[in-house]
Amino acid sequence: xxxxxxxxxxxxxxxxxxxxxxxxxxxxxxxxxxxxxxxxxxxxxxxxxxxxxxxxxxxxxxxxxxxxxxxxxxxxxxx
Numbered sequence: 001x002x003x004x005x006x007x008x009x010x011x012x013x014x015x016x017x018x019x020x021x022x023x024x025x026x027x028x029x030x031x032x033x034x035x036x037x038x039x040x041x042x043x044x045x046x047x048x049x050x051x052x053x054x055x056x057x058x059x060x061x062x063x064x065x066x067x068x069x070x071x072x073x074x075x076x077x078x079x
Contacts, residue, residue, distance in 0.1 A: 010075060011049065011055075012049055013074075013075050013077050014046075014055070014060075014074050014075055015046055015047055015048070015049035016049070017073065017074045017075070017076065018032075018043075018046055018047055018063060018067070018074060019047045021067040021069050021074070022047075022067060025067060025068070027067075029043045029044055029047065030043075032063070032066055032067070035066035036059075036062040036063050036065070036066035037062060038059065038062060038063075042059075046063075060074065
């Protein structure tokens, strides 16, 4: 059974990796939002990781394409 703490860790990895690849691509949050057809406030919310939020597969795919990385890279633990 998947526990909330496991999901929280995955969300943290996702959040950290979105920020990492955005900066690697030299994009602002606003530019990423525009490329991914998301609001800037939503990108900021994803990167802030202050609280766990459900993210749709569509959003994950949009971010993946906007950053030109595979979905698996957004969840990989880089530390």
